[in-house]
Amino acid sequence: xxxxxxxxxxxxxxxxxxxxxxxxxxxxxxxxxxxxxxxxxxxxxxxxxxxxxxxxxxxxxxxxxxxxxxxxxxxxxxxxxxxxxxxxxxxxxxxxxxxxxxxxxxxxxxxxxxxxxxxxxxxxxxxxxxxxxxxxxxxxxxxxxxxxxxxxxxxxxxxxxxxxxxxxxxxxxxxxxxxxxxxxxxxxxxxxxxxxxxxxxxxxxxxxxxxxxxxxxxxxxxxxxxxxxxxxxxxxxxxxxxxxxxxxxxxxxxx
Amino acid sequence: xxxxxxxxxxxxxxxxxxxxxxxxxxxxxxxxxxxxxxxxxxxxxxxxxxxxxxxxxxxxxxxxxxxxxxxxxxxxxxxxxxxxxxxxxxxxxxxxxxxxxxxxxxxxxxxxxxxxxxxxxxxxxxxxxxxxxxxxxxxxxxxxxxxxxxxxxxxxxxxxxxxxxxxxxxxxxxxxxxxxxxxxxxxxxxxxxxxxxxxxxxxxxxxxxxxxxxxxxxxxxxxxxxxxxxxxxxxxxxxxxxxxxxxxxxxxxxxxxxxxxxxxxxxxxxxxxxxxxxxxxxxxxxxxxxxxxxxxx
Numbered sequence: 001x002x003x004x005x006x007x008x009x010x011x012x013x014x015x016x017x018x019x020x021x022x023x024x025x026x027x028x029x030x031x032x033x034x035x036x037x038x039x040x041x042x043x044x045x046x047x048x049x050x051x052x053x054x055x056x057x058x059x060x061x062x063x064x065x066x067x068x069x070x071x072x073x074x075x076x077x078x079x080x081x082x083x084x085x086x087x088x089x090x091x092x093x094x095x096x097x098x099x100x101x102x103x104x105x106x107x108x109x110x111x112x113x114x115x116x117x118x119x120x121x122x123x124x125x126x127x128x129x130x131x132x133x134x135x136x137x138x139x140x141x142x143x144x145x146x147x148x149x150x151x152x153x154x155x156x157x158x159x160x161x162x163x164x165x166x167x168x169x170x171x172x173x174x175x176x177x178x179x180x181x182x183x184x185x186x187x188x189x190x191x192x193x194x195x196x197x198x199x200x201x202x203x204x205x206x207x208x209x210x211x212x213x214x215x216x217x218x219x220x221x222x223x224x225x226x227x228x229x230x231x232x233x234x235x236x237x238x239x240x241x242x243x244x245x246x247x248x249x250x251x252x253x254x255x
Numbered sequence: 256x257x258x259x260x261x262x263x264x265x266x267x268x269x270x271x272x273x274x275x276x277x278x279x280x281x282x283x284x285x286x287x288x289x290x291x292x293x294x295x296x297x298x299x300x301x302x303x304x305x306x307x308x309x310x311x312x313x314x315x316x317x318x319x320x321x322x323x324x325x326x327x328x329x330x331x332x333x334x335x336x337x338x339x340x341x342x343x344x345x346x347x348x349x350x351x352x353x354x355x356x357x358x359x360x361x362x363x364x365x366x367x368x369x370x371x372x373x374x375x376x377x378x379x380x381x382x383x384x385x386x387x388x389x390x391x392x393x394x395x396x397x398x399x400x401x402x403x404x405x406x407x408x409x410x411x412x413x414x415x416x417x418x419x420x421x422x423x424x425x426x427x428x429x430x431x432x433x434x435x436x437x438x439x440x441x442x443x444x445x446x447x448x449x450x451x452x453x454x455x456x457x458x459x460x461x462x463x464x465x466x467x468x469x470x471x472x473x474x475x476x477x478x479x480x481x482x483x484x485x486x487x488x489x490x491x492x493x494x495x496x497x498x499x500x501x502x503x504x505x506x507x508x509x510x511x512x513x514x515x516x517x518x519x520x521x522x523x524x525x526x527x528x529x530x531x532x533x534x535x536x537x538x539x540x541x542x543x544x545x546x547x548x549x550x551x552x
Contacts, residue, residue, distance in 0.1 A: 056437060063355075090439035100430040103453050113438040116448070161434070168438055 009034040009172060009202040010055060015069035017050060019062070024050050026226045028069070032219070037194060037203045039213035039234065042223030043249065048206045051223070052174050055204065056092040057085050073172070090117060093165035094174040098181050099157035101149035101164070106141050109149045109160055113168035127167055135163035136193055155186025162193060173197065175205040179212065191216050210250060214238050222246045285529075292526040295319065295519035304523060310484040310498075312507065312517050319520035321527060323484045327401070327497035328470055328528075330487050331480060334405025335412055335469045340462055342409070343416030347458075350417070351424040352446055370414035378478030381407040386479055395494055399481030402493040407475045412465035419464060423457020424450060456542050463539040471532050473501035482506060500528045 010032040017025035025047045032038050040048040050059065057078060059065045070077040078088050101109050110128045119127065128145075132138040137159045141152065149160055158178060165173055175194070179187040194203060194216050207213050213220055214234060221231040222243070230237060230246045241247040295304065299319060307320015346366075350359045381403060390398030427450050435445040451458070481496025484503070488495070504521050511517045 058433065058437065061433070061436070086439050086441055088439075089437055094433075094437040096430060096434065096437075098430060100428070100434040102431060102434065102449055112435070112448070113440075116438070116440045116444050164434075164438065 009073065010204070011070075011072040011075075012054075013070040013072070015051075015054065015067070015071060017047075017054065017059070017068075018066045020064045024226050025054070028228055030221060030228055030231055032202065032204060034202050035198060035200070036218040037198050037205060037216055038219040038221065039217035040204065040206045040221050040223060041208075041210065041213050041249075042229075044208075046223040047226040048221075048223045049176055052094075052176055052204060052206050055172070055174055056089050056094050058094065060085065090168050091170055092172045092174060093168065093170035094176065095158070095161050095165055095178050097177045099154055099161050101152070101157050101160050103148065103150055105146050106149050106152070106160060107145040110164050110167045113164060117168060131163045131167045134166060134196075135159050136189070136196075137163055153186070155182050155189060158182060158186065158190060159193065162190070162197075166197075170201065172202045172204070175203065175207075177206050177208060180208060187212070210238075210252075222249060224249070288522060288526050288529060291519055291522035293519075293523075295516060295523045298516045298519075304520070308486055310503070312520070317516060317520075319516070319523070321500075321524060323486045324498055324500045324503050324524060325527070326486050327480075327484070328499040328501070330401045330489070330492055330497055331404040331408060331476055331499055332466060332469045334402060334493060335408035336462065336466055338405060338409035339412045339416055339465055339469075343413050343461070343465070344420055344458065346413070346417045347420035347424055347461075348446060348451075351421045352442075352450065366414050366417055369410070370418075374411065374472060374474040375478075377407055377411055378475040381475060381479040393494055397481055397496060399479055399496050400494050401480060401487060401497040404476045404480035404497070404499070405493070407479055408469040408472055411472060411475065412469050415468050416461045416465040419461035420454070420458045423454040423461065426457065427453045456545055460539045460543040463535055463542065467532050467535040467539065470535070471501065471528070473499075473505050477502040477505055500524050504528075 010030075012028050012030045012032075015025055015028035016023065028051060040052065042048050053059045054067065054071055055073075055078075059067065067079060069079075071079060073088075073092065076083070102112060104112075107128055110131055111124050114124055114127050129138070132141065137156065140156060141160075144151075149157065152160060158181075162173075162178075179190055182190065191212065194205065197203060198218075205213075205217065217234045219232065220234045220237040222229045222237065222241075222245075224245060230241060230243045232242075237246060238250060241250065299316075304319055304321055306322065307318060308322045309318045309320050310323050311318045346362075350362055354362065385403050385406060386398035388398065389395075389400060389403050431449055431453060432445055435449040436442070440448070476499050480499065480502065482498045482502055483496040484498040485495075487493075487497045504525055507517070508521055511521065
């Protein structure tokens with residue numbers, strides 16, 4: 001496995017995960033570089049989404065899930081006893097596969113995060129405006145801030161979900177196949193947004209779309225049956241994979 | 256070929272008639288209820304019935320004012336809802352969001368059993384246990400009060416409110432809850448800011464159906480509310496005996512001569528009760544349907 005000598009935001013050491021007696025992740029070791037896009041690729045059921053959900057402890061919701069090993073963010077193991085999951089998830093945002101805006105207005109969707117984190121009321125309007133601008137959604141929805149978020153198109157909903165995540169000012173944003181439910185034009189817009197976001201955030205994205213991984217990521221990790229087979233710069237992984245299995249997957253020989 | 260088609264048609268008609276029976280029954284109930292109720296107004300005035308504040312069936316001339324009964328029903332029902340909604344909602348949230356599956360599986364059969372107890376048994380329990388208790392706690396001459404009826408009705412409405420609210424809360428997509436948690440909100444913030452608002456229409460339907468159950472209930476209230484036909488005060492009326500519309504019909508129907516003004520007055524009360532519950536059920540149905548549409552999104 002290649003070493004990447006960039007400042008790492010997320011360091012994963014000997015991570016193992018079981019769902020009941022079924023091991024879903026095996027000896028995961030990876031250093032995910034800061035302020036860049038890291039893509040996780042691999043066939044369905046290879047553990048990449050499971051791994052992603054380890055980074056913001058979303059797997060805590062699954063009662064039969066058991067985790068060993070360390071996931072360090074800013075040199076602190078997030079599975080330590082004294083870690084506040086609420087603070088962690090504030091720092092590590094997540095965008096889901098299917099757009100999941102809350103059934104409230106566009107404005108309230110973005111204001112939701114700042115409100116629960118006790119941002120003073122007078123600052124909220126400013127945050128919402130800025131976030132909408134940063135997520136390139138402002139022009140499309142500025143006159144509809146008070147209408148229901150459910151009335152937006154799927155692509156707009158997904159960008160709203162990204163904006164909602166940005167509004168709590170995380171350091172890291174996790175994307176779990178964010179474009180799999182979207183049309184190509186919406187997908188394009190989200191990809192552009194992700195490229196823009198990596199200036200300020202560390203981004204980890206799970207994707208089934210090889211071209212997408214090639215287009216937007218700086219680093220790529222290839223997962224297979226709960227293990228990381230290969231991790232490196234995206235160019236190298238796609239053009240000159242060291243592992244035969246990586247090459248087979250990328251060229252479409254299986255998966 | 257011809258015979259087979261005839262047979263098919265015959266089966267279809269048979270099934271249609273079976274289904275039509277319910278409609279016919281409802282139609283007949285309406286016709287007889289409203290007709291016999293309407294006949295009251297041949298001997299006394301409609302406004303006297305709707306706005307009359309006394310129900311004196313033995314005076315001459317008898318006075319059939321529905322207000323004491325109407326307010327009696329409303330007071331007992333309002334009290335029941337005030338008790339049952341917070342309790343039922345809390346139980347539904349606990350069962351669907353917080354309890355481990357083991358505890359939820361343990362609790363649910365109990366709630367179902369609660370729904371299956373005959374109302375006369377509730378009434379008996381209320382009479383023997385709750386009535387003396389209310390009398391002692393508030394130090395009043397009788398424990399048969401509107402409050403007693405409210406508490407009993409709350410217990411009876413709870414299963415409806417819990418199970419329908421629980422369904423509504425369970426129907427909120429996991430993705431919404433995850434979206435909220437991923438933003439760093441606590442479980443409780445997620446429940447009351449995202450899950451409950453998303454389930455609100457289902458919960459409203461649960462509450463309204465609970466109201467419908469409470470307002471139509473007869474046996475239990477008859478046994479524990481004292482049955483005094485006076486307009487209750489508010490809120491002190493909770494500690495006075497009251498008489499509901501249902502209890503009035505059940506108490507007096509057996510002793511009135513058929514066709515007398517009193518007889519028709521009871522049918523008129525029944526008509527009011529019928530219309531009230533009909534409206535309540537319609538509103539609940541409307542809300543439920545709207546909520547199903549939303550779920551489709």
